[in-house]
Amino acid sequence: MAQSGILLIDKSEGWTSHDAVARTRRFLGTRKVGHAGTLDPMATGLLVLGAESSTRLLTYLVGLDKEYETVIRLGISTVTDDREGTATAVGDPYLIAKLSPAAIAAEAAKLTGDIQQAPSAVSAIKVDGRRAYDRVRAGEDVELPKRPVTVHEFELGEMRVERLSDAVTVVDIPARVRCSSGTYIRALARDLGAALGVGGHLISLRRTRVGPFQVTDARSIEDLDAAANPAAGDVAADPASFLLDPAEVARGLFPALELSEQQAIDLGQGKKLDVPDAPDAEIAAAIAPAGSLVGLVRIRAGKTRVLVNFPSGRGAAAIPAGGDRG
Incomplete structure (x- = not known):
């Protein structure tokens, strides 16, 4: 019989959150598995899952603060506000060349604290009963209303100038963001690029913390597979040993x-x-x-x-x- 508990998963790029839940159901031998907040397929990092009666605890985990490591690319806007979307605009090379760490930090500071943020249009938020991403894919212009979020920290690393082609140069900036639940990191990249007049999107995103849970304590899907299918002579691991009480x-x-x-x-x-x-x-x-x-x-x-x-x-x-x- 399946055990109730919380499972921390370090999701790999390309997996959907639903994929991770489905694989965990198979590993634990129960249909009753849920999560406390999704990650986009492009994103990696911490998913907090609950099994059996612990799925009821997830309701109280969804609102926990989160922490991310990301790389923001300034100079190109995309329809999804990340690298998986089609480019919608390329920034003026003159303005991109003028970007400085001080100017970028000044605009990032304006996106720190209690702010009003419009979620990315390509999101699961419903508009008149339909997901926003479905409306965007159908060719509609979607502008979601702003909502209050809190960005506790927006820490920038060293900017790197990257030449993508003879005509396109961008600036990549590693960043660490600690924020309230409901904050879109893609939207932070979009808004930072817009404030600087050059556009922006994410090229990588990793969730490292949810409340007290750290990705360093998480297990990969591959770990689950190895535990369920041990090498010859080894004993299969007890799935309950992967669960937090x-x-x-x-x-x-x-x-x-x-x-x-x-x-x-x-x-x-x-x-x-x-x-x-x-x-x-x-x-x-x-x-x-x-x-x-x-x-x-x-x-x-x-x-x-x-x-x-x-x-x-x-x-x-x-x-x-x-x-x-x-």
Whole structure:
């Protein structure tokens, strides 16, 4: 039976997030696998997946801050704001030649902090019931409304001048971005190029962190394949050994509410608990004496309200939290 838990995957270029989920389902032997935020096929790096009842924990991971390493190319705009899209404009060679680290840094600073950002037109956002990318592919002009995002850090590396042809010269800049969930790194490249008057897009993108999760702790799809199909004489790895314990994940994200045996039973049935000594918390991880995650709760004025419960036991399907929701 499949085990509940969180799995960190280092996605390779060319894989879709759906591909990674499908391969993980096969590896873990369960259909119940989800993710806490996609990556474009061009992008590499960290995908946070949940299996079995831990898929319910993913809702609370989606909004975590993220960190990326990228290379921005100034001098060319594309329809997708990355190197996979058709070029729509090439910057003026005179303006490109005048680009300086100081000028680029000054415009990057304007894209740092709390900003209003228009997502890339080629995105999965729905416009009147249809994905924006479908409308773009159908030849429509799509301009998505701006939305608030936060760019905590937009750190630029050393600029490199690249001559692509006799007529086209570009400037490539490595960058590290730490941002809120929902930020489009492609849109940052687009907006930086637009502010400098030369256009811009991404030529590489790697997600290195999601909240407390680091890509250095992730496993590749190839690791999963090797574990499932060991070399002659080797023993296949237990898929559960690839999973992070949901209770430990929840402890790392939220304050812990340690339960008695009876409280764990009551909370599992959706009942409110009296916890007079517990401080108020919008989200707290309710942990059973044996160390399992019983649920996530809100604590106010010494009483709990269930946000979501997690079934115990291996292979149990996720169930909705019961009880009073008032």
